[in-house]
Amino acid sequence: MNAPVVLEVEAPWLSGLRSPVNRRPLRPYRPGLLTDGDRLWPCLDTIPYLRTGREAVREAAVSALLREDPVTALVALLGDRKDASIPPVRPDAVRAAVVRPGTARRAMELLDYGGMAPYLLHRWSLPTYLSGLALLEAHAPAGARLSEIGCGAGHFLRAWSRERDGDGTTGADLVFSMLWLARQYVCPRARLICFDTEDPFPLAEDSADVVLSHDSFHYFRGKSHVLAQMRRLCAAGTLLVGHAHNADRPNHSPGLPLTAEEYQGLLGPGTCYDDAALTTAALTGLPPRPADREALREADAFAFARGPGTPPSPSARLVLPAPGTPLRANPLLHGAAPRWPNGKFEDEYVQPWPYLRGLRRPEGIGADVAMDSSPRLEALVRERVLLDLPPRWL
Incomplete structure (x- = not known):
């Protein structure tokens, strides 16, 4: 049986974490539970569940943990979907994913990931993954503390955390099961937190040197709020927004994209790319070429870098694994x-x-x-x- 891991009382990653409701520091209450003084929050496999507006899910998990039943609590959290448009899970199948661990592919089947599963399973091959690696290589200093907002199953966290053995690498997502997949299969040592970007981020100010949102920013409703929160995490650091869909071009995925001018108005001065140019940089090993205003209008998706000073010289430290891998x-x-x-x-x-x-x-x-x-x-x-x-x- 794959028993969920409950919270270590003095877990260092708990430092600076605050309640999304009353903004008080979160502290351990008992195994698998955190408290903000007013309410309890589940924390299984060292993934705090801080999503608001999901009281039934939170209370089901908390109740199970108070009964010392972490498996039932984890099943409740893994069954939480992005929104009501996603069909519900089969509880017995989710329990099977918890108690009989297998491959990531099998876990996604049991979690009823449907059409999302091929994207996650084969993301390592996709042009959008290569563009994100190239964006990080071009603008994120080696060894920097990275926070990724909308990290999904942690593909970029895995590449980045190798330089730090997971230390200083944080991933956040709305969907708990995505983070659980990251913990189980992709980046076991990264700091992972489940919360809604529409709330104040529960992370501490200046807790990162680089903050990344890749292939996720166009989904956020309150983009100005999200940007303000991302900047708060790295006030003196680097802000990266990658593969943001262009509202003026047809796209295969849903979302709330903006035009190039609208993104630039939100983000302010910095470096802008046609996202495809970053994919080409990863494929060729050549530095990515920034795009001018006219070129951006024709791009299917954009990438933006905002931060101090000149970007570091690109290296292949993320696209190419270390010798011997x-x-x-x-x-x-x-x-x-x-x-x-x-x-x-x-x-x-x-x-x-x-x-x-x-x-x-x-x-x-x-x-x-x-x-x-x-x-x-x-x-x-x-x-x-x-x-x-x-x-x-x-």
Whole structure:
């Protein structure tokens, strides 16, 4: 049985964490529970659940924890959806994900992730993932404390936390089950917190050097509030907004996108990119080229960097894993050629990008290969033919 991990009484990551309701510091109450003096908040697998407006979910988890039943509490939290538009989970299936741990793929099936599962499982190959890595490489100093808002299952946190062994790496998301997947399969040592960006962020002021929102900012309703909260976390640091959809262009995903001028009006002066240019930078190893106003209008999505001074010289520390890292053939490859999860995946990600259309199993590469400095291996990793995947992923 995979028993949920309850809170350590003196957990260092609790420092600076505040209630989203009364803004008081959160402190341990008993195993698996935090208190702000007025109410109790669940905290399982060291993931505080601080989402407001979900009293039934919070109370169900708290009640189970007071009965010393952390499994039932975790099932309640894992069943919480983004909103009512998402079909409810099957409680017995969610319980199976908790008590019989398997692969990330199996967990997503039991959590009824549906069409979201292929995106998460194969995000390592996607142009939007490469663009985020290139944005971080170009603007985030090595070793900086990173907070990602809307981190999903923690793909970027995994890449970043390797430099710090998880220390100083924080991920936040609205959906608890996303963070649970991150904890179980992707970045076990990162600090993970579940909260709603419409509330005051529960994180301490100046708790990060870099704050990132990638492929998530266009979903936020109160964008001015979110930006103000992100800036509060890194007042003297770097603010990065990546893969923000362009309202003037057709997009495959829902959201509340803005035009280039509207994003720039919110964010203020800084560096602007066509997000596709960042993907190209990751594929080629060349520095990304900022876009002018006219080029931005034609971009499907944007990326923005706001921060002090000149960006550091780009390096390949995130796109390319460290020497000796085990690699495996991209699981999209079935035999010599790829098999795409569905038509939407192919239309949205594959058709616009030659590196995915041309994905083929490499000749002369065995099952056990490790990263080295050879140009051929570097090219295979950049083009996502070979991947550095987490254990128990597929």
